[in-house]
Amino acid sequence: MALDILKPGLATAVQDLGRPGYYNLGIPLSGGMDRFSLAAANLLVGNDEGDAVLEAVFLGPEIRFTSDAVIAVAGADMPVKIDGIEQPTWTTLAIKANQVLSFGFLKAGARAYIAIAGGIDVPVVLGSRSTYALGALGGYQGRTLKAGDALDLLPAKRAVAVGTTVEPDLRRGPGASPVLRVLPGLYWHRITAEAGKGFFEDTWKVAPEADRIAYRFRGGRPLEFVPREPPFGAGSDPSNIVDSCYPYGSIQVPAGTEPIVLHRDAVSGGGYFMLGTVISADMDLIGQLQPNQKARFAVVAMEEALAARKDVQTQFAQIRATL
């Protein structure tokens, strides 16, 4: 055993880049909510970009290492400490056997990715080490970590010099006034033009119900629906549809009041209309939003969504080139 979990943090779990291929049966992708930070942390310790790391949300864990290791923490601005001494984030660090990794209070962002050279060794389930806690699947015994858990590591692959860092301008986060770009569609036609306009004008606030399944938002005006005769099987509420699949990033608004954006542990389908989908480039940013944080939605077209996707890829390629 290489890691002893002394304190688990709020909801720390093993994640990699996910488990595609089973969404048709209700098993979601899972994996890091902020894939950019997860992959960067892995590169800083000489891992492959998709190796398994620990995702810590809001409150970091306390971990005793039972052997020497190379680690890096990327993502949220959560002070990293080794035996109580603060260390830089987004930087390759050495930790010795019996030293304790811990975290200070979160300053910005929401999720920190703790990569360790070699990657976390838990069984591969349906092609991934990710934790899908709702389905008790994957990760460490299908759940978030508890005090007393002990984790193994796989052998390190390549050496990275201690002190190697991702320059601040290459890091990515939601910033002070986050804007989530949205491609309208799906059941957009269910709301009035006025409601559609209002959705993008209003400032929203992240609700306390913000987890790996979905982020809920509050504070904007309720949406008005276009009147209709409910289709058979949909249900009588104007926000109901015949239960369909839900895209990752899709924005459902039950009863027209609180938008819910589905994330990596999404429920795969259901009976609420969706007005559009957050573009792939901005999904990582949602994973770094805190409850009560303000955010806006901005309308984009497909060309802009694809250009934004390329921009993120280009930024990550620069990290890859420097490490």
Place this chain on the structure above:
Amino acid sequence: MTTRYSFGGDEHIFVEVNEEMSLDGFFKSLSMTNAVRDMKIAGVTEICPANASFQIKYDPDVIAPDDLLVELKRLESVADAADSTLSTRIIEMPVYYNDPWTHETQMRFRERHQDPTGTDLQYAARINGYATIDAFIAAHAGSPWFVSMVGFVAGLPFLYQMVERDKQLQTPKYLRPRTDTPKLTIGHGGCFGAIYSVRGAGGYQMFGITPMPIYDPAQEISYLRDFMIFFKPGDIVKFKPIDRAEYDAVLAAVADGTFVPLIKPVTFSLDEFKADPQATNAKLLGVLHGA
């Protein structure tokens, strides 16, 4: 039926085959998703059929969204011509209706229900025109159900009742969803039945519970060793009412590995069903019970 295509962000194409639920819509969605699977289009990562719609997830770095859209629209004519006959299986699922566990849960969340003074079964029986809950249960367990979608959470089947539309049981969902539903609850919302594969939130009315697990991530249950999820779209389910003693006996049999679900292969023809639902169902039940 009018097919509607929409992009779900830059990574999904969403296709609504029919705005309302029907077996025609389901069959067209299933044949289109089968055709997409057979084409093995580079860049397609998830193919998800739903009740009367489906969704394709793809990598836009590999295939341009507009190119994939053209491919899908081309498939539609193929699907329209497809044979609506399905080689599938019929499964008997024991259900302990009006059980103490879903009852306890209903009472905990009563203020979220349309009828705070009654039970979900009493409410559903009344609004569907049944004089007693026993008569309602007889209707619920009387005809087979079609698995028209698997999802929401891991392995949860959506079930469509195989009767004429005017006989289909319909209920609204809870006014506000519950934060708890017992594992293996038999639920109902809109025209759909559901079997909750895991414990968790839910908004469907609760009618009973089955002792037969349908999701086992540990893959220890005898009939879930090959794959952790039991249901797939196109499966046909027949509920069998059981009492507490039989419920406990099945639970014990599942635990010691001796429970074997009753499953028979069947061929289902949509045209035959539409022409005579009762005769088709009688034939299916004949196969199930070895007649």
